[in-house]
Amino acid sequence: MNRQEKIASLLGDILIPILGFFLWNWSIYFICLFFLLDQLAREVSHLYRMRYVKSQLQISQLSVGLNVLLFMSFVFMVHLYNYMLHPTIKFSHEMNAFFWYKDSGFAQGFLLFPLIIIGERMRFKMNMKQFSNEMHLKSWQNYSVQIFAYFMLFLLLSIGLTVAEMSKTASFLCLILGFASITLFADKLSAFFPR
Numbered sequence: 001m002n003r004q005e006k007i008a009s010l011l012g013d014i015l016i017p018i019l020g021f022f023l024w025n026w027s028i029y030f031i032c033l034f035f036l037l038d039q040l041a042r043e044v045s046h047l048y049r050m051r052y053v054k055s056q057l058q059i060s061q062l063s064v065g066l067n068v069l070l071f072m073s074f075v076f077m078v079h080l081y082n083y084m085l086h087p088t089i090k091f092s093h094e095m096n097a098f099f100w101y102k103d104s105g106f107a108q109g110f111l112l113f114p115l116i117i118i119g120e121r122m123r124f125k126m127n128m129k130q131f132s133n134e135m136h137l138k139s140w141q142n143y144s145v146q147i148f149a150y151f152m153l154f155l156l157l158s159i160g161l162t163v164a165e166m167s168k169t170a171s172f173l174c175l176i177l178g179f180a181s182i183t184l185f186a187d188k189l190s191a192f193f194p195r
C-alpha cells in the first residue's frame with residue numbers, strides 16, 4: 001500500500017468512525033457495520049480483480065481459499081466481539097437500524113451503499129490501469145494480511161473482554177488504535193502469505 005492509499009485508508013477507517021462515535025452517537029456495532037460494508041466491497045473487488053488478471057498471474061487456489069476463509073472468520077469475529085460487548089444485541093434489528101438511520105433527512109443506506117460501490121469501482125479502474133502484474137500480486141497479499149490482522153484484532157478484543165470489563169469509550173479507542181496500526185503496518189507481514 002503506497003502512502004496515498006494509507007492516508008485515504010486512515011481517513012475512511014479512522015476519521016469516519018471517530019466522527020460517528022463522538023458526534024453522531026453511533027454505537028460500536030454501527031461502526032463495525034460501516035467497516036464491514038467497506039471491507040466487503042474490497043473483498044469483492046479484490047476477488048474480481050484477481051479473476052480478471054489470473055491469465056497473467058499465478059495465484060494459487062490455496063491463496064484464494066485462505067483469503068475467503070479469513071474474510072468469513074473476520075466477519076464472525078466482529079459479531080462475536082459485539083455480542084461480548086452487548087449480550088442482548090439483536091443483529092438483524094441493528095442492521096436494519098443502520099440502513100434506515102437518518103442523519104440528514106433520509107436513510108443513510110441509500111447514500112452509503114452507492115458511495116462505497118462507486119469508490120471501490122473507481123479504485124478497481126485505477127488499479128487496472130496503473131498496476132503491473134507484480135503490483136496486483138503485492139496488493140492481493142497486502143489485502144490478505146490486512147484481513148488476517150483485522151481478524152486477530154477482533155479476536156484479541158474479544159479475549160480482552162473476557163479478562164477485563166471495558167467501558168464503551170475504552171473499547172472504541174482500542175478498536176480505533178487497532179485499525180490505525182493495521183493500516184500503517186500490516187503490509188510488513190505480506191511476505192508470510194502464499195501467492
